[in-house]
Amino acid sequence: MPAASSFSSVVADDAAAIRALLDKRRDAWNRHDMDAFVADLMPDIEWINVVGMRWKGRDTVRRAHAALHTGMMAHSRMLPPELVEMREIAPNVVIVTQFNRLEGVAPRPDGKPYPDDGNLLTMVFVKSRGGWQIAHVRNGHIDKQAAAHDPAKEPSRD
Amino acid sequence: MPAASSFSSVVADDAAAIRALLDKRRDAWNRHDMDAFVADLMPDIEWINVVGMRWKGRDTVRRAHAALHTGMMAHSRMLPPELVEMREIAPNVVIVTQFNRLEGVAPRPDGKPYPDDGNLLTMVFVKSRGGWQIAHVRNGHIDKQAAAHDPAKEPSRD
Numbered sequence: 001m002p003a004a005s006s007f008s009s010v011v012a013d014d015a016a017a018i019r020a021l022l023d024k025r026r027d028a029w030n031r032h033d034m035d036a037f038v039a040d041l042m043p044d045i046e047w048i049n050v051v052g053m054r055w056k057g058r059d060t061v062r063r064a065h066a067a068l069h070t071g072m073m074a075h076s077r078m079l080p081p082e083l084v085e086m087r088e089i090a091p092n093v094v095i096v097t098q099f100n101r102l103e104g105v106a107p108r109p110d111g112k113p114y115p116d117d118g119n120l121l122t123m124v125f126v127k128s129r130g131g132w133q134i135a136h137v138r139n140g141h142i143d144k145q146a147a148a149h150d151p152a153k154e155p156s157r158d
Numbered sequence: 159m160p161a162a163s164s165f166s167s168v169v170a171d172d173a174a175a176i177r178a179l180l181d182k183r184r185d186a187w188n189r190h191d192m193d194a195f196v197a198d199l200m201p202d203i204e205w206i207n208v209v210g211m212r213w214k215g216r217d218t219v220r221r222a223h224a225a226l227h228t229g230m231m232a233h234s235r236m237l238p239p240e241l242v243e244m245r246e247i248a249p250n251v252v253i254v255t256q257f258n259r260l261e262g263v264a265p266r267p268d269g270k271p272y273p274d275d276g277n278l279l280t281m282v283f284v285k286s287r288g289g290w291q292i293a294h295v296r297n298g299h300i301d302k303q304a305a306a307h308d309p310a311k312e313p314s315r316d
Contacts, residue, residue, distance in 0.1 A: 046243060046255060052278050052300035053308050054242070054255070060310050067309035084212065085204060089293040090284045093248045097204060097212070109307035120210050122296055124282065126248045135247040138280055140298045142210035149267035150211050151225035152218050 010088050017132055018086065018094060018125055029078045032069045038062040041134050042126070048138045050119060061137075072106040072114065079103060084120070092127040100139075117144045168246045175290055176244065176252060176283055187236045190227045196220040199292050200284070206296045208277060219295075230264040230272065237261060242278070250285035258297075275302045 010018075021040050028036035038058050041047075047055040047064075055061050065073075081098040088094050100121045105114040124136040168176070179198050186194035196216050199205075205213040205222075213219050223231075239256040246252050258279045263272040282294040 042247075044245070046245065046253065048255070048278055048280065048298065050298075051304035052275075052298050053305060053310070054278060055310050056243075064308070064310035067312045071309070085214075087202070087204065089200075089282065090248060090251045093251050093284075095204065095282065095294055097206070108304060110303050112303075117210075120206055120212060122206065122294070124247065124253065124294075126251075136253050136280070136282075138296050138298070140206065140208075140210050140296070145268050145270075146209035146266060147211060150222070151229070152211070152213050152222035154225045 010086050010094055014088075014094065014127070014132075015086060018096060021125075021132060021134075022081070022096070022098070026078045026081070029076075032074070034062050034066045034069060037065060040132070041137075045134060046136050050139045050141050072108060073102075075104040075106070076102045077104050081121070094125045094127075094132075096123045096125060097121070098123075099142075115141045115143075117142045168244050168252055172246075172252065172285070172290075173244060176254060179283075179290060179292075180239070180254070180256070184236045184239070187234075190232070192220050192224045192227060195223060198290070199295075203292060204294050208297045208299050230266060231260075233262040233264070234260045235262050239279070252283045252285075252290075254281045254283060255279070256281075257300075273299045273301075275300045 025037055025040065028034070038061055041058045041061060043058050044056070045058055045061060047061045049055070055064050079101045081100045084097040084099055086094060086096050098121050099118055101118040102114070107113050119139050119141055122138045123134050125132045126135045183195055183198065186192070196219055199216045199219060201216050202214070203216055203219060205219045207213070213222050237259045239258045242255040242257055244252060244254050256279050257276055259274075259276040260272070265271050277297050277299055280296045281292050283290045284293045
């Protein structure tokens, strides 16, 4: 489960611009249009996926997703995500974390099912004269079995 | 396996300051000194751990790690990490990704072994007048079984 929403002081115009990009990217995913999906990534983006693969550069990210969308993601749909946090950490730098869920994902190439507990997707946005771009993306499954033992929720022992 | 190192234009003084913080934090982990471990985190840090637990705020991160270090991490040691990338994405904002490995980790509370393929640990550093602080941390296991099917390494089909 994601934590409760906790927004910080991202000004309304910036928040709206970032939300528009997020909507555009979800639409691109669902149309399996990988050129649109990577259009707002920085050329030197770092992307780390749910299983710890690290992809460097927009072209690499596009190629990887193009392969995924002819394979296990071919019939996937990204559901409307739940925004967990949108936080300005420095001038013109905003980190967005959202709870994300896909449906229609085929099994992984190694035969394992794609976990359906949902993902936490983190994106680092940077604003320049050209507008907002994504500098870094990191995705990860939420392990519900582990979540039952969250050490932040244990009685303090120290 | 992490990708080859690829450093970008972080100036030498900043890179040295960040490396010193990384060394200090590894030392704190290995001494199980959680006050020192969280000393350089922003008060409103967002921390997402290897299994997708999301902790918000330095106090929460300290409490969670204090519990871990009396439990499964009590005899753990953080080995010298391999720096994968140190990248300035905006003025005074640097993202560090390192390949990290622990030894001596006990099984998880749910009985599962802690995977030993290593982790990719991402940290977002922000410099202010007080020096560098960590705004965001995200960790994740590297799934070697999945890595054998990296779609970025498939022949292009589009």
